[in-house]
Amino acid sequence: MRRPHILIIEDDRHIAELISLYLVKERFRCTLAEDGSRGTDLFYMDPPDLILLDIMLPKKDGWAVMEELRQFGNTPVIMLTGKGESYDKLKGFSLGVDDYVVKPFEPKELVARVRAVLRRLNPFVAREEVLLPGLRISPSEYKVFVDGAEIGFPPKEIELLYYLATNRNQVYTREQLLNQVWGLSFEGDLRTVDVHIKRIRNKIGDRGDWRIVTVWGIGYKFEVNEDASAD
The missing domain is CATH 3.40.50.2300 (Response regulator)
Structure with missing residues (x-):
């Protein structure tokens, strides 16, 4: 733990x-x-x-x-x-x-x-794990595992990845992601989301079963192939 x-x-x-x-x-x-x-x-x-x-x-x-x-x-x-x-x-x-x-x-x-x-x-820790082929996100441990190996993530990157992964194939604007992950009171720049997405991508790579997709002019989505296992 x-x-x-x-x-x-x-x-x-x-x-x-x-x-x-x-x-x-x-x-x-x-x-x-x-x-x-x-x-x-x-x-x-x-x-x-x-x-x-x-x-x-x-x-x-x-x-x-x-x-x-x-x-x-x-x-x-x-x-x-x-x-x-x-x-x-x-x-x-x-x-x-x-x-x-x-x-x-x-x-x-x-x-x-x-x-x-x-x-x-931080009610995040009470949430259920995300399980996909080659990916496990554990809120209780604040850990991310790719192909069984733990990948180092700071808390906000984990929370952002978790939010996208639990709302798979749903497109979100940067403002929506800021509100959902950082909270309505957060006064930071929308580029905060871009920076975190870039860091997450660098760590998890471009996967076949799932990946973070940029929807130009709108925001981002966590795309999961239909054949990928559900958590």
Whole structure:
């Protein structure tokens, strides 16, 4: 079973390691960053399922990190701060923060909040597998297998491929795919879809039984031959 990946961006090493200790015990995988710049670098290198983000960070503060993250998607964020003023909470929520925890906090409560946010924002993991000749998409594990071999995919690529594969032979516009996979609140460019489709194609190749087809002037569809097995 795949372990959800949590990115902890916190400059207090003691706090970061304490949070990680509790999360690892609860079967999470954790990555730690000591400043905002390192945090965004790690976000791109190994996209997490959820981010724990401190506000007062060196090099790039939590607000700047949050603004950058929201340009690339809706990864859940729980903000950590020693400040309890309502202004900070309102600003955080306006930037797309999903939850807000004021220090000092109980680690067990933080773990519970992490689980609650993931359940609320990521029902994807409860969906059934897609099974086609040479292709298996496992939502519960967040994994894709081609000809029995696991292919590395970040979460949004898996979700996009899954959505197309479960609505086979149906044409979707880029805007429809953004709304369905990224959500109505996503404010990114339509080219986000093109970039993800290109990456997916590079990984799965051009198959005989199934493939992602560009419908010029409209969008994309996941084309499955009639002889291909159903999932």
